[in-house]
Amino acid sequence: VQLVESGGGLVQPGGSLTLSCVGSGFSFSRYAMSWYRQAAPGKGRELVASINSIGSSSTKYRDSVKGRFTISRDNAKNTVYLQMNSLKPEDTAVYYCNPDYGSGYRPPDFGSWGQGTQVTVSS
Numbered sequence: 001v002q003l004v005e006s007g008g009g010l011v012q013p014g015g016s017l018t019l020s021c022v023g024s025g026f027s028f029s030r031y032a033m034s035w036y037r038q039a040a041p042g043k044g045r046e047l048v049a050s051i052n053s054i055g056s057s058s059t060k061y062r063d064s065v066k067g068r069f070t071i072s073r074d075n076a077k078n079t080v081y082l083q084m085n086s087l088k089p090e091d092t093a094v095y096y097c098n099p100d101y102g103s104g105y106r107p108p109d110f111g112s113w114g115q116g117t118q119v120t121v122s123s
Contacts, residue, residue: 001024001026001029001109001110002023002024003021003022003023003024003097003098003099003114004021004024005019005021005095005097005114005115005116005117006019006020006022006093006094006118007019007020007085007116007117008023008116008117008118008120009094009120010120010122011087011117011120011121012122012123013087013088013121013122013123014086014087015087015121016083016086016087017084017087017119018081018082018083018084019056019081019082019084019095019119020036020079020080020081021035021079021081021082022077022078022079023079023080024078025112026046026099026103028075028078028087029053029075030052030053031049031053031099032052032053032095032098032099032100032101033053033071033073033101034047034049034098035047035049035050035071035080035082035095035096036048036095036096036097036098036104037091037093037094037095037096037107038093038094038116039068039093045096046062047062047102047104048061048062048069048082048095049061049062049065049069049070049071050071050075050100050101050102050103051072051101058087059071060101060102064090065084065091068085068086068087069082069083069084069085070082070083070085071083076089077101080097080114082095084119088121089121089122090121090123091117091119091121092119092120092122093102093119094115094116094117095116095117095118095119098110098113106117
């Protein structure tokens with residue numbers, strides 16, 4: 001069971017990035033998926049966006065990213081995406097994906113939270 005995040009990088013304020021999270025070893029389409037971020041070691045991990053598993057029709061976002069970020073999924077590719085537009089310096093963080101709908105619960109089969117992907121927004 002594995003989740004691998006990618007797509008982060010350094011971007012100027014106002015720029016865009018698309019993050020990807022590829023799952024393997026489990027029935028990806030059966031799980032809701034979420035993106036979380038952690039701004040610095042020792043700071044809490046916060047929910048960014050979630051998408052459900054059934055038809056991907058239900059999504060939710062933290063207020064600070066509404067209208068700028070879009071979560072989507074492609075079950076055929078076992079991948080969940082986070083399209084991030086109009087990026088701000090306060091979006092700087094390590095971004096992680098998790099198989100939940102915002103609870104923060106990580107099933108034991110998935111092991112510990114991985115490396116994530118670093119997003120840095122700076123001029």
